[in-house]
Amino acid sequence: MTDTEHFVEIKHAQKSFGKLEVLKDISLNVARGQIVAIIGPSGSGKSTLLRAINDLDALTGGEIWLDGVQVNRDLPYRQYEKHINQMRQDIGMVFQHFNLFPHMTARDNVTMAPKLLKGLSKAEADALAEEQLDKVGMLERIDYYPSQLSGGQKQRVAIARALAMKPKLMLFDEATSALDPELVDEVNQVMKKLAEEHMTMIIVTHEMDFAASVCDRVLFMDKGVVVEEGPPSVVFKNPTKDRTREFLRKHLAGAK
Amino acid sequence: MGLDFTVVPEHLDVILLGCLWTIFIAVAAALVSFFGGIIFAVIALYAPWIIRQPFRLIEWVFMGTPLLLQLFLIYFGLVQIGIDLPAFVAGIIGLGLHFAVYNSELIQTAILSVDKGQMEAARTVGLSRGQALRKVVIPQAVRDVIPPIGNNMIALLKDSALVSVIGVSELTLSAQRAIGATYRPFEFYLVAAAFYYVINLCMEWVQRRIERRIAISR
Numbered sequence: 001m002t003d004t005e006h007f008v009e010i011k012h013a014q015k016s017f018g019k020l021e022v023l024k025d026i027s028l029n030v031a032r033g034q035i036v037a038i039i040g041p042s043g044s045g046k047s048t049l050l051r052a053i054n055d056l057d058a059l060t061g062g063e064i065w066l067d068g069v070q071v072n073r074d075l076p077y078r079q080y081e082k083h084i085n086q087m088r089q090d091i092g093m094v095f096q097h098f099n100l101f102p103h104m105t106a107r108d109n110v111t112m113a114p115k116l117l118k119g120l121s122k123a124e125a126d127a128l129a130e131e132q133l134d135k136v137g138m139l140e141r142i143d144y145y146p147s148q149l150s151g152g153q154k155q156r157v158a159i160a161r162a163l164a165m166k167p168k169l170m171l172f173d174e175a176t177s178a179l180d181p182e183l184v185d186e187v188n189q190v191m192k193k194l195a196e197e198h199m200t201m202i203i204v205t206h207e208m209d210f211a212a213s214v215c216d217r218v219l220f221m222d223k224g225v226v227v228e229e230g231p232p233s234v235v236f237k238n239p240t241k242d243r244t245r246e247f248l249r250k251h252l253a254g255a256k
Numbered sequence: 257m258g259l260d261f262t263v264v265p266e267h268l269d270v271i272l273l274g275c276l277w278t279i280f281i282a283v284a285a286a287l288v289s290f291f292g293g294i295i296f297a298v299i300a301l302y303a304p305w306i307i308r309q310p311f312r313l314i315e316w317v318f319m320g321t322p323l324l325l326q327l328f329l330i331y332f333g334l335v336q337i338g339i340d341l342p343a344f345v346a347g348i349i350g351l352g353l354h355f356a357v358y359n360s361e362l363i364q365t366a367i368l369s370v371d372k373g374q375m376e377a378a379r380t381v382g383l384s385r386g387q388a389l390r391k392v393v394i395p396q397a398v399r400d401v402i403p404p405i406g407n408n409m410i411a412l413l414k415d416s417a418l419v420s421v422i423g424v425s426e427l428t429l430s431a432q433r434a435i436g437a438t439y440r441p442f443e444f445y446l447v448a449a450a451f452y453y454v455i456n457l458c459m460e461w462v463q464r465r466i467e468r469r470i471a472i473s474r
Contacts, residue, residue, distance in 0.1 A: 054380055056379070056380065081384060081385075085379075085382050085384050086382070088380055088381065088382045091380070092380075092381075093380040095373060095376070095377065097373055099373035099374060099376065099377035101374065101377070101378075101392055101396075102396065102473060102474055103395050103396055103470075103473040104473070112381075113378075113381035113382060113383060116383065116387060116391065117381075117382050117383070145472050145473050147472060147473070147474065148472070158377075161377075161381065165381055165382060
């Protein structure tokens with residue numbers, strides 16, 4: 001029943017805040033192992049779309065499917081809460097501002113949810129923390145608190161925390177936007193590593209170079225619609241739409 | 257007639273016993289007020305309307321009336337409806353709930369000021385709202401209010417003298433008993449004051465240690 005071509009499926013996603021329509025009938029398929037970047041000006045709805053995938057922002061219309069299961073199923077409140085908590089275990093998310101738990105060490109940040117939700121023993125949890133923190137190069141800092149870490153280190157721990165639930169899909173919401181420029185690369189390296197392991201990823205980003213180097217597909221969004229979509233070689237080098245060209249020109253001028 | 261502290265050693269055993277009662281009642285009431293404060297705060301913020309209302313009444317009673325009256329109500333009043341509590345238990349409940357209401361106000365504000373991203377991050381790894389509150393939001397909120405809660409606890413220690421009126425032989429009542437035997441009020445009240453001061457110092461020391469320990473994890 002799992003359809004690798006339609007691993008993540010967004011069907012006619014629509015979202016309004018009152019009269020303001022932030023997502024207008026967006027559809028998107030992501031195959032298993034594919035990496036999709038979403039770019040666009042602020043206010044284009046790209047973060048809202050990402051946050052709709054794990055229902056942090058509920059859609060007002062349309063469907064989200066992951067691996068053959070509908071995420072935003074229409075269920076009574078209590079049943080829905082159970083369903084969505086289960087679904088979210090399969091969807092890792094990394095935030096712009098890390099959102100590490102400041103009262104826990106890196107180890108506890110990684111193991112809290114697996115211990116609580118999957119009933120891991122202390123030994124299993126420790127092994128998991130070591131494995132995941134090693135993967136992001138943070139093993140030496142396993143017993144540090146977030147306040148003792150740099151921004152890049154915090155974000156790497158946050159990635160380890162998401163990976164510890166063994167998600168099927170990873171969402172990155174401007175994961176490097178809040179970082180000092182010299183710290184961006186260490187986070188990008190971790191994301192590249194995940195790409196090499198064929199993790200399915202949807203990445204909202206402002207970093208065109210990074211998007212071009214790791215992504216299979218790029219979506220350019222503006223005003224709640226997908227303006228242009230295609231492989232990075234096309235979207236970045238030969239965009240067909242004026243709006244895309246204008247955005248890229250402004251963005252590249254701003255970045256350099 | 258000047259001060260004469262030579263009468264004190266003879267009655268020191270009574271005073272020390274009273275001191276132990278004061279410490280016991282203050283610590284027990286502090287625990288009630290701390291955990292009660294958390295429970296009240298969660299109810300005030302998240303419980304359905306129907307559950308919130310009776311707690312609002314409790315809150316109003318404990319905030320809007322004198323603690324002395326509350327102690328009388330719990331000790332003498334409840335007997336009438338068949339609940340006969342030992343005086344020290346009535347004292348702990350009265351003091352504990354009185355300060356739980358104040359702690360609850362502090363904790364509510366602190367819960368609301370925990371960054372929204374914390375709840376989101378906890379939910380995205382699959383925690384329910386209750387689990388996220390318990391594991392992520394409330395521990396941080398409580399850390400933020402340790403200093404003002406500490407102030408409430410010092411007020412609680414001082415107000416524990418009120419439970420003497422329902423016959424608990426704590427420090428103040430013990431001092432009064434010694435005075436009854438010696439007619440030396442100034443000396444024994446001063447001795448009692450000194451003991452309160454020392455207990456207060458100990459509480460401040462504990463609070464500072466807790467604050468230092470959590471400083472790194474905020």
